[in-house]
Amino acid sequence: MLYYIFIMFLAGWGAGIVTGLVGASAVVIVTPVLITFLGYNPYTAIGISLATDVVASSVSAYTYNKNGNIRLKEGIHLSIFTVTAAIIGSYISNFISATALGGSTGIVILFMGISLIRTPLNERLESFQEKRDLSYWKDRKIFSTIFFGTFICLMTGVFGAGGGMMILMVLTFVFAYPIHIAVGTSVLVMAFSALSGSLSHFIIEQHYPIQELFICSTGAFVGALMAANYANLASEKKLSKIIGVVFVILGLVSFLN
Numbered sequence: 001m002l003y004y005i006f007i008m009f010l011a012g013w014g015a016g017i018v019t020g021l022v023g024a025s026a027v028v029i030v031t032p033v034l035i036t037f038l039g040y041n042p043y044t045a046i047g048i049s050l051a052t053d054v055v056a057s058s059v060s061a062y063t064y065n066k067n068g069n070i071r072l073k074e075g076i077h078l079s080i081f082t083v084t085a086a087i088i089g090s091y092i093s094n095f096i097s098a099t100a101l102g103g104s105t106g107i108v109i110l111f112m113g114i115s116l117i118r119t120p121l122n123e124r125l126e127s128f129q130e131k132r133d134l135s136y137w138k139d140r141k142i143f144s145t146i147f148f149g150t151f152i153c154l155m156t157g158v159f160g161a162g163g164g165m166m167i168l169m170v171l172t173f174v175f176a177y178p179i180h181i182a183v184g185t186s187v188l189v190m191a192f193s194a195l196s197g198s199l200s201h202f203i204i205e206q207h208y209p210i211q212e213l214f215i216c217s218t219g220a221f222v223g224a225l226m227a228a229n230y231a232n233l234a235s236e237k238k239l240s241k242i243i244g245v246v247f248v249i250l251g252l253v254s255f256l257n
Contacts, residue, residue, distance in 0.1 A: 004038065004098075005215055007033060007037050007038055008034075008038075008212060008215040008216050008219070009215050009216070009218065009219040010033070010216060011029055011030045011033040011034065011052075011217065011219065012030065012035075012052050012055075012056075012215065012216035012218060012219025012220040012221075012223065013215055013219035013220065013222055014024075014029040014030075014219075014222040014223065014224070015028075015029040015030050015052050015053070015056050015216070015219070015220050015223065016055075016056040016059070016060075016219060016220035016221065016222060016223025016227060017223040017224070017226065017227045018116070018227070019053070019059045019060050019187060019190075019220070019223075019224065020056070020059070020063070020187075020224040020225070020226065020229075020230075020231060021227045021228075021230070021231050022165070022168070022183060022231075023060070023182075023183040023186040023187050023190065025049070025053055025190065026049045026050070026052040026053040026056055026194075026216075027046065027049045027050070027053070028047060029049075030045065030049035030052050030216060031046055031049045032046045032188045034049075034212075041202065044203060044205065044209065045105065046199075046201060047198055047201030047202055047205065048198075048209060048212050048213060049208075050195075050197045050198035050201060050214060051198040051202075051213050051216070051217065052213070052216040052217055052220045053190060053191070053194030053198070053220075054191055054194045054195045054198060054217075055217040055220045055224070056187075056220040056221075056223065057187040057188070057190040057191035057194060057224075058191045058226040059220070059224035059225050059228065060184075060187040060222055060224045060227070060228045061187045061188040061191055062230060063224075063225065063228035064086060064180070064183065064184030064187065064188075064228060065184065065188075067232060068236070069180045069183070069184035069232075070181065070184040070185050070188055071177070071181060071183050071184075071185050072076045072188070073187040074175075074185060075140055075188040075189050078148075078167070078185075078186075078189045079188070079189045079192040079193070081183035089163055093123060093194075093208025096182070101196070110248055110252060112157035113245065113248035113249075115161070116246060117245060117248065123237070125198065126205050143169075144174060144175075148167075148170045148174070151209035165184040167189050167190065168182050168186040171185055171186060178232070180232065182187065183231070
């Protein structure tokens with residue numbers, strides 16, 4: 001029992017850390033840990049990870065907003081289009097086999113990690129903006145918000161990711177937000193998308209893992225509070241590489257399992 005509580009809390013704490021630091025979803029930590037070390041069904045693990053995302057993202061969003069690093073208006077607009085898409089994605093994932101869900105999640109995490117190790121986000125952003133003309137998307141913010149918000153949150157519902165990293169990429173690469181503001185705004189959006197996705201998972205599955213949610217969420221609260229306060233002081237390059245290594249390890253473990 002102590003082992004179970006420890007692993008659950010550690011998974012939530014790790015999720016809170018990566019969410020607070022770079023706006024990554026709890027799925028990169030919670031889902032592979034629950035599947036690999038506690039033997040959870042991938043669909044249930046995804047639902048728990050999304051619910052953990054709600055806590056981690058809410059705490060992170062509050063902290064970033066306190067430091068003036070959230071654009072509330074744009075974040076709320078993007079959030080409106082995430083809810084329906086995340087619900088649809090959750091429904092779709094119910095028809096995908098457990099093996100496919102677990103393996104797909106592992107592949108997504110693995111490639112995210114490799115990408116962060118190879119080129120830190122701030123360097124990738126500068127290079128991308130120099131080479132690409134994104135005026136089409138910037139001049140059509142409403143259309144861009146609907147398009148990217150819907151796509152991201154379909155993936156949220158299917159694979160269990162709150163979409164934080166994808167939202168972060170859109171806000172930085174397409175709308176040219178400064179990185180700290182992009183992270184803060186992305187965790188705000190992620191809180192809404194994760195909430196709708198997790199509720200859909202539990203309703204469809206007709207199972208409400210209250211104990212798991214309490215333990216993981218407690219860990220996420222602590223981790224997110226620590227990480228979000230630290231984020232403004234840490235080197236973006238160092239954080240990107242450290243988290244990239246963690247993603248690669250977890251992605252490999254989840255995929256192989």
